[in-house]
Amino acid sequence: MLRIDGVTVRFGGHTALDTVGLDVADRETVCVLGPSGSGKSTLLRVVAGLQQPDTGRVLLSGIDQNGIPAHKRQLGLMFQDHQLFPQHNVQDNVAFGLRMRRTGRRESERRVGELLDLVGLPGVRNRAVSSLSGGEQQRVALARALAPQPRLLMLDEPLGQLDRSLRERLLVELRQLFRRLGTTVLAVTHDQGEAFALADRLVVMREGRVEQTGTPLEVWQHPASEFVARFLGFEN
Ligand code: ADP
Ligand code: MG
Secondary structure (H helix, E strand, O other), X not given: OEEEEEEEEEEOOEEEEEEXXXXXXXXXXXXXXXXXXXXXXXXXXXXXXXXXXXXXXXXEOOEEOOOOOHXXXXXXXXXXXXXXXXXXXXXXXXXXXXXXXXXXXXXXXXXXXXXXXXXXXXXXXXXXXXXXXXXXXXXXXXXXXXXXXXXXXXXXXXXXXXXXXXXXXXXXXXXXXXXXHXXXXXXXXXXXXXXXXXXXXXXXXXOOEEEEEEOHHHHHHOOOOHHHHHHOOOOX
16 A cells, blocks of 8 residues: 655755655554654655655555645545644534535535544534543544545554543554554554554654564564664663
8 A cells, every 4th residue: 555665854964764664555554653753753744745755755556656746645644733723613624624625515514424423423513623622632633534535544643642541542442443444554653552552563763764663562572672672661
């Protein structure tokens, strides 16, 4: 579904991504895990078409995305500060994600209703987003990202703002939802718990490079380096 091949991004003298390669298969959830500043958000921005790489390629379903603008890549994006319109109601926020011109009001309401059921938020359609809790807002952001039926859903520190117990509950629900829908997901996080809970496969990054790739179990049992072991919380 997605292939990232030899991608390098430099900001002035600083190399944010250094010949990064990674693949995401259809229906797979890949989590990129790494400390702050390791290049995770930059990687998503390159895939999204919001950041031009200095070298390397991004392929979606085998097609080189070079020159294809962000809005034509059919991707769903959910960022940490989920960028909802707080003063607008839930309906308008999720409908914004439909991005379908000439979608009639009735059809739009039907789709939004479906999406809100999907993320476990029935009956909030007419509420202002600002009146919802953090966890509810996160679900609205997810519904908005899923609305255009993206071929790839990208999450940047999706649950970073939420408290621990809510985060753990939402992680389980998200994983079940992605399984059920067959969603292909590329998520990035600095939170080990989040990555291990969500991922079919983990990619550990360090200073713009891929340090290790493997299933959560493989990475947990056989960290490829001292850095990975320490980052996962092993002390020796
Ligand atoms: P992460 O998401 O893993 O915390 P980022 O991808 O945001 O890391 O950033 C990686 C590195 O690139 C950091 O050192 C950051 O300061 C730098 N960086 C990111 N975006 C820009 C930018 N637009 N201009 C200059 N430096 C940037
Ligand atoms: Mg980031």
